[in-house]
Amino acid sequence: MSEITKEQVVDFIANMTVLELSQFIKELEEKFGVSAAAPAMGMMMAAPAGGGDAAPAEEEKTEFDVVLTNAGGNKIAVIKVVRALTGLGLKEAKAKVDELPSVIKEAVSKADAEEAKKQLDESGATCEIK
Numbered sequence: 001m002s003e004i005t006k007e008q009v010v011d012f013i014a015n016m017t018v019l020e021l022s023q024f025i026k027e028l029e030e031k032f033g034v035s036a037a038a039p040a041m042g043m044m045m046a047a048p049a050g051g052g053d054a055a056p057a058e059e060e061k062t063e064f065d066v067v068l069t070n071a072g073g074n075k076i077a078v079i080k081v082v083r084a085l086t087g088l089g090l091k092e093a094k095a096k097v098d099e100l101p102s103v104i105k106e107a108v109s110k111a112d113a114e115e116a117k118k119q120l121d122e123s124g125a126t127c128e129i130k
C-alpha cells in the first residue's frame with residue numbers, strides 16, 4: 001500500500017468546491033469531536049476551491065439570524081418583544097420563547113440583527129447573532 005503525502009492531501013483539498021470543503025470539514029469535526037471554525041476560514045483562504053472567488057464571497061456576510069437562546073426570568077416581557085419583532089400572534093410568539101433555541105429573525109441586515117438583539121437583551125433574554 002502506498003503512503004499518501006501531505007502534498008497530495010493539500011492538492012486534493014485545493015481542487016474541492018466550497019460546498020465540498022464545508023462538508024469535509026463537518027465530517028472531520030464529527031469524527032474527531034472538535035470544532036474547526038477559525039482554522040476552516042484560514043484553510044479556505046489559503047486554498048480557494050475551484051472558482052477562486054468563492055472564498056472571499058463567504059467572508060463578507062450580509063445576512064444574519066437572531067437566535068433566542070434563553071428567555072431569562074421575565075418571560076412575558078420576552079414574549080412581548082418577540083411579538084413586536086416578528087409580528088406573530090401571542091400563541092406563536094410564546095411557542096418561539098418556549099422552544100429554545102429559536103430563530104427570531106432570519107436573513108436580516110447586521111443593523112437590524114443588532115437592534116433585535118438589543119431589544120431582546122433589554123427584556124432579560126439571551127440571544128446570539130449568527
